[in-house]
Amino acid sequence: MADFDCDLFVIGAGSGGVRAARMAAMTGAKVLVAEEHRVGGTCVIRGCVPKKFMVYASELSKSFSTARGYGWTVPEPSFDWPRFIAAKDDEIARLSGIYVRNLQNAGAELVHGRAVLKDRHTVSIEGKGELRAAKVLVATGGRPWMPDDVEGIEHAISSEEAFHLAELPRRIVVAGGGYIALEFAGIFAGLGVETTVVHRGPNVLRGFDDDIRSHVAEEMEQAGVHIRLGVKISRIEKGPGGLTVVCDDGRRIEADQVMFALGRAPHTKGLGLEAAGVALADNGAVKVDDYSRTNVDNIWAVGDVTDRINLTPVAIREGSAFAMTEFQGKPTTFDHEMVASAVFTQPAVGSVGLSEADARHQYGKVDIYLAKFRPMKETFYGGHSRAMVKLVVEAGSERILGCHVVAPDAPEIIQMAAIALKMGVTKPQWDSTCAVHPTLAEELVTMRDKHVPPALGQAA
Known part of the structure; x- marks a missing residue:
């Protein structure tokens, strides 16, 4: 420490950076964390947490109509957006405060300001001067990507x-x-809100199993979302009545707001990584090895800024592995295989393992077990929403390679399924599990007949 002001300097106080900083500080290391915005990062401040509150709020609209089907007399409901936003902001402030306290209780020092690397050890903090760090961890996450070829994007x-x-x-x-x-x-x-999705691709949710993709699109359309595929927004016109979206096929859509959600890019611009000699991928992501170390031996990176698996729990595990390796003397890596994910669409998606297409590509012959059905809750009052469950199984070994669920409780279901798949469960072992009845999840352990696509079945 004679030549350095701290043992570890963390750039970014999101989930991954905070976890790494806390664990390092609790070993007695001197740790500084710089955050240019609010503590909590993408997930807590502008991502999964506030978005989940919004999902909860929006799901209630269907609950009111469902309640009527179950015999309740429900007055015509109304929604107060400003009141909801105020309550949401209060809760986010509370959670951000917890992150701050946890850092301080662990012994880490929080510095508010933008941090820029001048070289591999020197960090300049906006308005606070420079310091030298023995180790540097980059955990700056990602930022929304906005196209520059759309007229009126402002x-x-x-x-x-x-x-x-x-x-x-x-x-x-x-x-x-x-x-x-x-x-x-x-x-x-x-x-x-009258909602229209415009997507240039042939289907939604690229990277997910194809049956999930088509099922989610169908269910969202039935719920009233207009999905326009194979088209791209060319320009946005502003007039006295609001906005007009002009698509490349000539279609015009009137709107009060236009939101671009074309993905997020690693937040590395202007951090001085080039000055420190850190190698970046073409999309700006920090290149790291299995231990999250960059090509510069005293600089590491975790979380979305590395563009490996952009999920909060993954960033936390990567941050933990870094701290265990560098400050606890326990070399640790995080296994990025068989990581479950959830999409909080309506209905929601839970997915772990390989899609059918990827499994066929990697393993050749696979068996598919698939069921689509109206859940018990829907059938009672005449609802039309349908759930889908799917297993992808390697032929021969019968190891389950993928599990996919589209249903209201899919994220809760997939968490438990992920444990079994991580342990290498086979279809006979899976089938030996007794069903919990009556539940939606029991469909997963009662599928015995292999799925044959209609076209193939007719050909046979």
Whole structure:
């Protein structure tokens, strides 16, 4: 420490950076954490946490109609957007405060300000001068990517601004077909907003199993979301009555808000990584090895800034592994295989393991078990929403390679399924589990017949 002001300097106080800083500080190391915005990062401040509150709020609209089907007399409900936003902001402030206290209680020092690397050890903090750090951890996350080839893009918002709208729009166009776009589309539609999704691809949720993709699109359309595929927004016109979205096929869509959700880019611009000699990928992501170390031996990176698996629990595990390796003397890596994920669309998605297409590519012959059905809750009152469960099984070994669920409780279900798949469960072992009845999840352990696509069945 004679030549350094701290043992570890963390740039970014999101989930990964905070976990790493706390664990390092608790070993007695001198740790400084710099954050240019609010403590908590993408997840707590402008991502999964506030978005989940919005999902909860929007889901209630269906609950009111469901209640009537179950015999309740429910007055015509109304929604107060400003009151909800104020309550949401209060809760986010509370959670951010917990992150701050946890850092301080662990012995880490929090510095508010933008940090920029001058070289591999020297960090300049906006308004606070320079210091030298023995080790540096980059945990700056990602930021929304906005296209520069759309005329009138200045009239659009990103997903981050969607959390702070002064009023709920009557009409919104959401550009994008990924999980952020579809989650917000479900939120706005559930709150009574006329919602249109515009996506240039042939289907939504690229990277997920194809049956999930088509099922989610069908269910969202049935719920009132207009999904326009194979088209791209060319320009946005602002007039006295609001905004007009002009698509490349000539279609015009009137809206009060236009939100772009085309993905997030690693937040590395202007951090001085080039001055420190840190290698970056073409998309700006920090290149790291299995131990999250960059090509510069005293600089590491974790979380979305590395563009490995952009999930909060993954960032936390990567941060933990870094601290265990560098400050606890326990070399640790995080296994990025078989990580479960959830998409809080309506209905929600839970997925772990390989899609059918990827499994066929990697393993050749696979068996598919698939069921689509109306859940018990829907059938009682004449609802039309359908759930889907799917297993992808390696032929021969019968090891389950993928489990996919589209249903209201899919994220809760997939967490438990992920444990079994991580342990290498086979279909016979899976089938030996006794079903819990009556539940939606029991469908997963009662599928015995292999799925044969209609076209193949007719050909046979």
